[in-house]
Amino acid sequence: MNGDAMKHILLALVCGAVSLSATAGGDINRGAAVAKKYNCASCHGVDYKTPIDPTYPKLAGQHADYLAHSLAAYKRGNKSINGRNNPIMAGMAQPLSDQDMADIGAYLQSLPGPLVVRK
Amino acid sequence: MKKLLAVLVLAGLGSAAGAADIVGNPKAAPNKIEQCIGCHGIPEYKTAFPEVYQVPMIGGQSARYIEAALHAYKKGDRQHPQMTPTAKALSDQDIADIAAYYAQQTVATPNK
Numbered sequence: 001m002n003g004d005a006m007k008h009i010l011l012a013l014v015c016g017a018v019s020l021s022a023t024a025g026g027d028i029n030r031g032a033a034v035a036k037k038y039n040c041a042s043c044h045g046v047d048y049k050t051p052i053d054p055t056y057p058k059l060a061g062q063h064a065d066y067l068a069h070s071l072a073a074y075k076r077g078n079k080s081i082n083g084r085n086n087p088i089m090a091g092m093a094q095p096l097s098d099q100d101m102a103d104i105g106a107y108l109q110s111l112p113g114p115l116v117v118r119k
Numbered sequence: 120m121k122k123l124l125a126v127l128v129l130a131g132l133g134s135a136a137g138a139a140d141i142v143g144n145p146k147a148a149p150n151k152i153e154q155c156i157g158c159h160g161i162p163e164y165k166t167a168f169p170e171v172y173q174v175p176m177i178g179g180q181s182a183r184y185i186e187a188a189l190h191a192y193k194k195g196d197r198q199h200p201q202m203t204p205t206a207k208a209l210s211d212q213d214i215a216d217i218a219a220y221y222a223q224q225t226v227a228t229p230n231k
Contacts, residue, residue, distance in 0.1 A: 054182070055183045057180060057188075063172065063174075063175060065171070065173055066172050066173055068172070069172040072170060073197070078197065080198070081198055081200075082168060082198055085191075085195075085196040085197070113179075114179035114225065114226075115176035115177075115178060115179045116176060116179050116228065117160065117161070117176050118224045119152075119156045119160040119231055
């Protein structure tokens with residue numbers, strides 16, 4: 001392998017690593033602290049897969065970016081496009097910053113859960 | 120007045136029984152999930168509006184939550200360019216069947 005090819009491969013690897021960490025976004029440890037502060041577990045379950053009411057979702061292991069999006073949608077409300085109206089979650093989402101949402105998502109995704117992708 | 124009350128109570132019972140009559144049947148779902156699998160059946164499938172994010176994993180989710188989410192799209196409490204029209208095309212029985220189907224999935228479920 002010549003030097004130029006090696007440089008290209010190295011560059012590709014570095015770019016790959018950068019884009020991976022950018023995708024991950026959220027901070028798991030900070031997310032755990034934020035989830036504790038707002039007591040998400042009081043409804044979604046201490047392990048985040050046994051919610052106190054069957055109409056509440058299991059969150060453990062769910063995609064972090066989806067979870068952050070859903071919190072943003074609750075914060076927007078359903079008057080906005082791609083928003084959600086839910087009396088409980090609207091109140092919960094209001095004080096959250098975008099960083100809070102990304103961190104909560106990263107934390108919840110890191111937990112073991114029953115969710116799967118199947119046809 | 121008592122008669123009116125009795126009518127109201129009975130009407131309430133009737134509608135409660137009506138809702139309870141709908142039982143999700145996962146075996147009835149395979150003909151109803153064509154719209155679901157195009158996004159939710161593809162690992163890491165992303166949607167892009169307004170945030171870019173992976174569509175949620177719904178296999179193994181609780182049936183009652185899936186039902187609640189679909190009804191929320193149907194009613195307008197949730198707004199989404201794909202999910203709103205998809206949910207509006209489903210009957211209450213369709214929603215119950217689809218929810219029961221996805222709720223029973225586990226890591227052991229083969230990906231047909």
